[in-house]
Amino acid sequence: MCLGIPMQVKSIDQFVAQCEAKGVSREVNLFMLQGESVEVGDFVMVHVGYAIEKMTEQDARSSWELYDEMLATLSAGETDA
Amino acid sequence: MGISAKQWLTLIHEMPISQPIKIMNVCGGHERSITMSGIRGALPKNIELIPGPGCPVCICPEEDIYQAIQLSLHEDIILVAYGDMLRVPVNVKKSEARTLEQAKAAGARIKPIASPMDVIQIAEQNPDDTVVFFAAGFETTTAPTAAMIAQGVPDNLKILLSGRLTWPAIHVLLSSDSPGFNALVAPGHVATIMGPQEWAFVVEDFNLPAAVAGFSPESLLAATYSVIRQFESGKPFLDNCYPEVVKPTGNVGAQKMLSEVMTVVDATWRGVGTIPKSGFALSEPYRYLDVNEHFPGYHDDARKRAGEMPPGCDCAKVVMGEIYPNECRLYGKACVPRHPIGPCMVSDEGACRIWWAHTKR
Ligand code: SF4
Numbered sequence: 001m002c003l004g005i006p007m008q009v010k011s012i013d014q015f016v017a018q019c020e021a022k023g024v025s026r027e028v029n030l031f032m033l034q035g036e037s038v039e040v041g042d043f044v045m046v047h048v049g050y051a052i053e054k055m056t057e058q059d060a061r062s063s064w065e066l067y068d069e070m071l072a073t074l075s076a077g078e079t080d081a
Numbered sequence: 082m083g084i085s086a087k088q089w090l091t092l093i094h095e096m097p098i099s100q101p102i103k104i105m106n107v108c109g110g111h112e113r114s115i116t117m118s119g120i121r122g123a124l125p126k127n128i129e130l131i132p133g134p135g136c137p138v139c140i141c142p143e144e145d146i147y148q149a150i151q152l153s154l155h156e157d158i159i160l161v162a163y164g165d166m167l168r169v170p171v172n173v174k175k176s177e178a179r180t181l182e183q184a185k186a187a188g189a190r191i192k193p194i195a196s197p198m199d200v201i202q203i204a205e206q207n208p209d210d211t212v213v214f215f216a217a218g219f220e221t222t223t224a225p226t227a228a229m230i231a232q233g234v235p236d237n238l239k240i241l242l243s244g245r246l247t248w249p250a251i252h253v254l255l256s257s258d259s260p261g262f263n264a265l266v267a268p269g270h271v272a273t274i275m276g277p278q279e280w281a282f283v284v285e286d287f288n289l290p291a292a293v294a295g296f297s298p299e300s301l302l303a304a305t306y307s308v309i310r311q312f313e314s315g316k317p318f319l320d321n322c323y324p325e326v327v328k329p330t331g332n333v334g335a336q337k338m339l340s341e342v343m344t345v346v347d348a349t350w351r352g353v354g355t356i357p358k359s360g361f362a363l364s365e366p367y368r369y370l371d372v373n374e375h376f377p378g379y380h381d382d383a384r385k386r387a388g389e390m391p392p393g394c395d396c397a398k399v400v401m402g403e404i405y406p407n408e409c410r411l412y413g414k415a416c417v418p419r420h421p422i423g424p425c426m427v428s429d430e431g432a433c434r435i436w437w438a439h440t441k442r
Binding site (some may be wrong): 032061 | 110114117163195196197198199218221222224225228229231232273274292295296297298325326327328332333334335338428
C-alpha cells in the first residue's frame with residue numbers, strides 16, 4: 001500500500017497524466033500537485049496512483065534501480081512463503 | 082553521485098559509539114529496505130534498528146475491519162479496499178467470516194483496489210449500487226483519499242474512513258516509561274506530504290536525535306549516521322536525509338486538502354488502544370459521505386470489539402517495537418504468510434511478513 005514509485009510524465013490532460021516507469025505506463029492523478037507546474041518529461045513520486053511530489057531524473061533512476069533489486073528478492077522470497 | 086552505502090557503513094564504523102543506540106523506524110518501506118539489504122547485520126553491534134508502528138494494515142483496528150465485513154455481508158453494497166486489507170483476520174467464531182476475502186467467498190461483493198482512482202471508476206461503472214470505500218492507511222494513503230474527495234466523487238460513493246497519523250504513536254511511546262529506543266528515523270513519504278517539521282517534537286520535547294530518510298540503503302544509512310552523530314555530540318536536531326523528495330514545508334497543497342476534507346480525532350490502534358489526535362474523520366461539509374450516516378448501527382456494534390487480537394498473536398508488541406517478529410511464539414510456525422494469524426504477517430509492510438520473506442531461517 002505504501003510503496004512510492006517514481007514515474008515520468010508522458011502526457012497531461014487536466015489533472016490526469018499518462019506516466020511511465022521502466023516501460024510500464026499508467027494513469028496518475030496530479031490533483032495533489034496543483035500548486036506546482038508539472039510538465040511533460042518531469043519525474044514525479046507516485047503513491048497509490050497520485051503524484052505526491054516532483055523529483056529529479058537522477059533521483060528517479062536511482063530509485064528504479066533499488067526497486068529492481070527489491071522486486072527480484074521479493075519474488076524469490078515469496079515462493080517459499 | 083553522493084556517498085555509497087559501503088562508504089556510509091565505513092563512516093559509521095569509524096565513529097566512536099559510547100553506549101548502545103536503539104533506532105526506531107516508523108515505515109514498512111524502511112523496514113523492508115533495511116531487512117532486504119542486510120543493513121542490520123552490517124552495523125556495529127551496539128546499534129540496534131527497531132521496526133516500530135509503520136504498517137497501516139497492522140494497526141487498523143479490528144472493529145473497522147469487522148464493520149467492513151458485516152457491511153459487505155448484510156447490505157446491498159460493493160465494498161472496495163486496498164488488497165492487503167482483504168486478508169487481515171478478525172477474531173470471530175470459525176463459522177463466521179474472519180476476513181473480507183472469506184466474506185467475498187460467502188457471496189459479498191468486494192473488490193480490491195490499488196488507488197482512489199480505481200474507487201471512482203468502480204462507482205461510475207456501477208451507478209445503481211452503493212459503493213463503500215474502506216479507506217485505511219497512514220498520511221501517504223489518506224492524503225490521496227482527501228484529494229479524491231476534494232476533486233469530487235459520484236453520489237453513490239460512501240466512505241468508511243480508517244486513516245491514521247504516524248507521529249502520535251511515536252509521541253505515545255516516547256511519553257511512556259520505557260520507550261525502547263533513543264533515536265528516530267522518520268518516514269520519508271509521510272514527511273513528503275506533511276513536512277519534516279511534524280517530527281520536530283522528537284528533538285524539542287524529548288531531546289532525541291531524528292532524521293527523515295528515503296528508501297534506498299544510502300539514504301537509510303545517511304540517516305543512521307546522522308542520528309548516531311547527533312547522539313554522540315549530545316546535540317540532537319531534525320535532519321532531512323531525503324531532500325530529493327522531501328521539501329522543508331512538505332506538500333502544502335495536499336496538507337490544505339487534508340485539513341479541508343478531514344479533521345483530526347482521537348483514534349484506536351489495533352492492540353494498542355486509543356491514541357489522542359491520531360486519526361482522520363470526515364469534516365462537517367463532507368460528513369454526508371460517511372458510511373455511518375447511511376448504515377447506522379454497524380459502527381456501534383463493531384466498537385464492542387475494540388482491542389481484539391487473535392489469540393497468541395503478539396502483533397501489538399511487534400508494532401510498538403517491544404519485541405522483534407521472531408520473538409512471537411507463532412512466528413514461522415502456526416503463522417506464515419500463507420496462513421497468517423495476525424495482520425503483521427499479512428501486509429507487505431508488516432514486520433513479521435518482511436522478516437519471514439527476507440531473512441535467513
Ligand atoms: S508472527 Fe503472526 S501471530 Fe506472531 S505477531 Fe506476527 S502476525 Fe502475530
